[in-house]
Amino acid sequence: MSSSKIQPAIEPAIEIDGLGFAWRPGEDVLDIAELVVARGERLFVQGRSGSGKSTLLNLIGGIVLPTRGQVRLLGTPLQALGGAARDRFRADHLGVIFQLFNLLPYLSVLENVLLPCHFSAQRRQRVLARAPSLDAEAIRLLERLELPDPELWRRSVSQLSVGQQQRVAAARALMGGPEIIIADEPTSALDAQSRDAFIELLLQECALQGTTLLFVSHDAALASHFDRTLVLEVL
Amino acid sequence: MAMWSLAVKSLKNRAGSATLTVLTIAISVMLLLGVEQVRTEARTSFANTVSGTDLIVGARTGQTQLLLYSVFHIGHASNNVGWDSYRAIAAHPQVEWTIPLLLGDSHRGFRVLGTSADFFRHYRYARARALAFSAGQPFDDLFDVVIGAQVARELNYQIGQQVVVAHGMGSTSFSRHDDKPFRIVGILAPTGTPVDRTLMVSPEAIQAIHLDFQAGVQLPGQVVSAEDARQQDLTPTQLTAFMVGLKSRRSTFALQRAINNYRKEPLQAILPGVALAELWSLMRVAEQALLVVSAAVVFSGLAGLLTVLLSGLNARRREIAILRSLGARPWQLLALLTFEAALLTLLGSALGMALLYIAIVLGQPLFEQWVGLGLEVALPSTRQWIFLALVQGAGILTGLIPGWRAYRYSLADGICIRI
Secondary structure, eight states, rough: OOOSOOTTTSSSSSSEEEEEEETTTEEEEEOOOOOOEETEEEEEOOOOOSSSSSHHHHHHTHHHHHHHEEEEETTEGGGGHHHHHHHHHHHHHHEEEEESOSSSHHHHHHHHHHHHHHHHHHHHHHHHSSSSSSSHHHHHHHTTTTTTOOOHHBBBBSSOHHHHHHHHHHHHHTTTTSSSSEEEEEESSOOOHHHHHHHHHHHHHHHHOOOOEEEEOOGGGGGGSEEEEEOOOOO | OHHHHHHHHHHTHHHHHHHHHHHHHHHHHHHHHHHHHHHHHHHHHHHTTSSSSOEEEEESOHHHHHHHHTTTTOOOEEEEEEHHHHHHHHHTTEEEEEEEEEEEEEEEEEEEEEOOHHHHHHEEEHHHHHHOOOEEEEOSTTTTEEHHHHHHHHHHTTTTOOOOOSSSTTTTTTTTTSSSSSSEEEEEEOOGGGGGGGGEEEEEHHHHHTTTTTEEEEEEEEEOHHHHHHHOOOSSEESEEEEEEEEEEEGHHHHHHHTTOOOSOOOEEOOHHHHHHHHHHHHHHHHHHHHHHHHHHHHHHHHHHHHHHHHHHHHHHHHHHHHHHHTTHHHHHHHHHHHHHHHHHHHHHHHHHHHHHHHHHHHHHHHHHOOOOOOOOOOOOHHHHHHHHHHHHHHHHHHHHHHHHHHHHHHHTSSOOOO
């Protein structure tokens, strides 16, 4: 990204300013006056369905542009980028974990973790700067997320439990050290025990890499794991 | 590029439905190319039913009618040609050879043709192929008969067997020339022409079996035995038509005009190639209908492709959102789906061609024997290449439909999966 001047020490990870979004004029689904998330901060976004969670994630992901206000990631205003540049920005700097079904069913576990490096040269280079190979880094992440079995890495993802699948998804989101990870209800399909284990593992690894985490959930009980909570209200 | 290998892996994961889709397209492509090949071959074979003959001469009728009864043995001549006229034209300095054709009798539904030994020497079909004997030789004795391949096969006749010729057509004719049986001396190899369905005897034999006939009826009390017939002058008085081979092609039109203006009786000379082309043009409708049907089969094949891709698309909405979250562009998702359709179509076309070649190799002997068409394994013709290109183009266009929907999903869902 030659056009965006990233100055890690100074710029916050996410800056939101007077943000509003409406599918139709006058029907706002989202309204955030100001939000600044620092580098390495772990933010819990709590909101019921219909509170505009998906819209917020799509705005931060650069899929849609705000109706008013602006979103800056790592100092780069997303509106200033064209569609292709926003897609590349997302590939380079964002990791995403979904609620369920994060993995491509026709790829093995390892191939799924390696996917971000197919789409982003920057993430590929970042991996190779500190690890001997892409595979080695993927394996390191899988082991960190307590999936140490080499036999499992070659397996089809459909043979994994939901908890295992979410940990593979976390490994994929962390692959290549993106600055920001957004997680959309990643624990809603997990039981309480594996939910807490998953959050702890994710938080540990984010702390290790200095990653900013935006964790979205409807479940207020999870807020205690995080530095700060943003509550989205239904408008 | 990563997207292409993803498309291939994704297809491999859905190998079952992908294989069925490829098979559907393959069968439709095989049918399309096969129909085209048979059509071309049939046209060539038809156009070559007679080759090497410069003129066909008969009593004055229509060009097509003369061709139909003299070559295809369909219908009857309304008038005959006098033997004197035939001899006079045969003696023309430009004429190299002639083949007399005497029709009107039959054997169990197959036409009997009275003709000279020149028939076996000069008659050409396909690309200048001469008649060949699969057994025996040309007729020599008065009551010898040579039979076509199909006659031999259907009636299970062997060399040396005796056959009786009936007067007129139809297998249930009442007046049979059963006092003068013929002996089979030769069986011709298959040609894919009407010759296969014909029994050939000498013109004199035709005359001999009709000695005691007048106006198509056997005269009571005037039976001429086979032995008596041999003693008589058996030069025919009339013939149905005759084929003419010229020393030089250049004199064709001059001789045609001379024959058409023949003074002693009204005659007509036709150019077989021209008449065949005219006749074939009558069959164009059938030819086109065949093509339309096979095009419809291709259409249904592509409709199957569309169904498979579209029905699978809803389940792949998650896949689309995942790829989108990884930075895939909307047009890349459109390309992904379209590429899949293109790949399936390409595989289908390749398999279809392979199936066609296998079918030709396996079915060739049967095809040659039953239909008389010599299909060969050859590189696709220009028209077949055009068909393949059209199928591929249609496959890509078909793929644009699910591709477009994937594009729309990627914009609407973004990186949030709707479950």
